[in-house]
Amino acid sequence: MSPTPQRLQITAANPDPALLDLPWQVPLEDWPAETLAALPRGISRHIVRFVRLSGRVIAVKEIGETVAYREYELLRQLDRIDVPSVVPVGVITGRRDPDGEPLEAVLITEHLQFSLPYRSLFSQSLRPDTATRLIDALAVLLVRLHLAGFYWGDVSLSNTLFRRDAETFAAYLVDAETGDLHDRLTDGQREYDLEVARVNIIGELMDLQAGEFLEEDVDAVAIGNALADRYRELWRALTETESFGYGERWRVQARIDRLNDLGFDVGELDITTDVDGTSVQIQPKVVDAGHHSRRLMRLTGLDVQENQARRLLNDLDEYRAATDRQREDEAFVAHDWLTEVFEPAVRSVPKDLRRKLEPAQVFHELLDHRWYLSQQQGRDVPMPEVVKSYVRNILPTRPDEDAILGIQSGDLRDTDLLPRVDEDEIIG
Template sequence: MRQNLQITAAAPDPALLDLPWDVPLEMWPDEVLAALPRGISRHIVRFVKMSGRVIAVKEIGETVAYREYELLRQLSRIDVPSVEPVGVITGRRAPDGEPLEAVLVTQHLQFSLPYRALFSQSLQPETATRLIDALAVLLVRLHLVGFYWGDVSLSNTLFRRDAGSFAAYLVDAETGDLHDRLSDGQRSYDLEVARVNIIGELMDLQAGGLLEEDVDTVDIGARLVDRYQRLWTTLTVEETFNAGERWRVAERIDRLNEAGFDVGELDITTDIDGTTLHIQPKVVDAGHHSRRLMRLTGLDVQENQARRLLNDLDTYAAAMDRQNDEEEFVAHDWLTHVFEPAVRSVPRELRRKLEPAQIFHELLDHRWYISREQGRDVPVPEAARSYVDNVLRHRPDELAVLGASGLADEDEDA
């Protein structure tokens, strides 16, 4: 029976028509699939090679597919870390005329991994807490823009390396809803769902031998609540101080910047007698350091990576005795003479393992380590050679095919 496909997409790719939509997703042939690790999902999910890129295809009910597609588009417009929606395809039929479920298509987030894939690698014991910290930051950002998630979990999140930490991205929005503002009850419910889900997911990792048995999963779940509440307070609480302590306005802004947020507007009021000031941030936007680095160098990187690169830029300016020069000129020279040569020193076939900014961050760490070990200041070119031969060459490829880990078939169908 002839199919009557309907494709809803902001910028439809003609290559979508070449995919085998008349076949149930779980039976798609290997030649169209990309062997990337997938997390646990309630639905059938496959990664597909198309037009030189990778897309994620999820079979899901038509109404839910359209709703999630629109939610992801809204989150993308307000610059919330989430997967990019490609489109919704309905009207699928098998050759015998049997209707097939609609699919939601999203862009695969390069260099990202589900939490189970991260724990399959040889990571430090504190990996779980670093993932929790990243998820707490993501949840705060979502709540600040009025997004109620409804099913917060590690499984519904993707993680990308961000210097020594991780950056979290929302990957499943089917239970979410966008409001002008969330109530304290909605935020508390999201937080409790997150805590319970995370404890369960970490216990599952322990049962599978991917997390050490002596790790206190309940304590890690509680860490999410504590990290979230402290960050939320830093970003939103009203602060009161005497009129003679106006320096605390600048201090508050510095604290917000240090947390990685910009202040777009402040609401400052005084008491009737003018003796007390009240300050509360009105608009807070994440990405303070990444935006500054983008402005200076054009590099688009994660927040902690940007912080690390900016620190190296400051070190370069001091070493060159150029602290008083125009910052843009110094940044251009640092990019030309430090960052780009270091990244280019990595053999082309190894550059797909990590993002350039992550490679540079790890190179700086490696240089510090071998300099301390050898008792001398190791030059960057020498440190780069050592990093490539002794570290990077042995790292898993986080952009290309990771299916060899055996995680590519861990979907749970429901």
């Protein structure tokens, strides 16, 4: 008896013909190891696998058809409004096994390059304040989502991916199936999302402690509460109305500068005066994240995380002062910094080590290493010397892909805690 043919329905904005070559007639849990990319997975209520496809890696999640289409559309909307989230590739329905039994639909997203789930981060030797830095990143993400009118419904570390951003992390939404997009969220919706986040995070951190991946003396409840405090502090800074006397109009620019320091641009500011014109009220109406990253992109074309951009811009300012070019056009100086400082330093890293970290993160670590060497040697160490020392003594000590490629992909489960791996999406 011949296998029952499939009638696949592929919904995708830019469908890749190579999708047809994947074994859709096999339940995702049983996909052959040679098809899979051995990358760390977080906890998920669904079966999720990473797959090599046309020189990249995609994430494939088995999920109900209705939910798959809904999440696909939500992720597309979030992508259009530039909210940090995984990029949707498509939905595939109509799957059947060789006996003709229906299989669940799948949602396909791009794997977020250089990202890791929180459980894998805690399986590494990271600084003791890692949990706090992850919470800060999640608070910023939640504020950005709420400003865009997105109600998450299931905020947690498990539903988030993290990328290094200088000394901090940047958080990305990876699971939107419980979410909903509105023109504006009510205070009740925001507070409910925040409470769900607080409770989930406390539980996740306690779970890490039970698995001995987090020190027992870490107060999980305090960290969960800190998320709510950080969120409310940032929300007030971005949205609250500020009043002052008419003669203190300088405070308008001060408010804008303060928001810029937080990494946000003010797209629209509502300014009103009272009847007799003796006092002024200001309230940001439109704020957009990415102040420093947009500035760096405009000057150099580099597309990096916000805190990486802040660090690189600081080095650009130092370069401008050291070359006595403060009065020259900033764009010309930025071009010279890019070609004389940034690009030579990054290109000096051997090819076999370049996939360990993003170029901007490598340059950030080079700046740290330069400071360390200069303090140690009592002189300003030139960048070429810094690169040689960093490549010789620091970068090679990072565990490489072999730490995970030695594991059979088919033996991996969604709850596996995996050793540290290179933070790149392409394996092999």
